[in-house]
């Protein structure tokens with residue numbers, strides 16, 4: 001199994017992504033690092049612990065990370081994720097507590113001491129940008145970095161052009177993308193960017209939730225509890241039956257690259273002006289810069305849901 005650290009801001013869709021990661025035999029989740037994003041970092045830590053308890057995986061350590069973006073004031077997303085960050089699902093407080101070390105120290109230590117550790121980043125890239133500042137040699141040892149964030153042709157979800165994770169901390173995202181273009185130790189490696197172009201195709205509907213409850217009454221029921229708020233939000237705000245689930249696709253892609261397809265390009269992240277947080281994907285090579293990203297543009301939602309239902313809820317693969 002591939003060793004992976006989940007860097008996240010749980011978050012309704014982060015919670016579903018953790019459930020998937022913990023259910024995939026090809027993944028060995030060695031730690032969870034939390035960053036401020038959807039909810040303040042202490043709440044995110046609690047939510048990560050709640051999911052580990054739900055999945056009976058409390059042996060996995062959780063580390064609290066950065067409490068604010070590098071430069072910008074912090075803006076949470078509790079309007080979409082609920083006051084508790086888990087759709088106001090009223091899960092009991094976790095019995096466990098986070099590890100003592102902070103997320104950036106943990107990332108630095110584990111990357112320097114262990115071989116072939118990858119990172120799936122499901123929130124703003126603040127923890128990873130701090131790691132880059134503090135220990136570029138540790139950062140360069142990340143075997144593969146998959147980041148949910150950004151957009152290529154799709155519109156944003158926080159501004160006309162920006163997606164939440166990179167909009168929340170554009171300076172961190174810009175630093176991390178730039179490192180892949182300029183750090184000699186990272187040459188030849190790319191960030192795998194799972195942006196809104198692909199995640200918008202992953203829509204959880206009430207029918208799917210009914211099916212999940214039939215497959216696995218306990219976990220299906222929990223998924224219903226976590227996502228009800230999010231479904232209501234989509235219905236009230238956009239008149240849509242169903243909600244876009246972003247983060248689990250990054251996990252599915254990490255486990256099986258053939259679930260998404262795309263191309264390599266140089267990508268910069270805008271940090272100022274009204275378009276801050278926008279990803280500028282130089283698909284036409286105007287800038288003639290070394291490629292730093294693999295931009296995913298296509299996915300097969302059916303294959304994604306099949307993987308999710310089989311692995312998390314025990315559906316029969318046939």
Ligand code: BDR
Nearest residue numbers: 011013077122164165246
């Ligand atoms: C991203 O922002 C967060 O609200 C979600 O958890 C996801 O990581 C989507 O823009």
Ligand code: CA
Nearest residue numbers: 011014122123
């Ligand atoms: Ca997230």
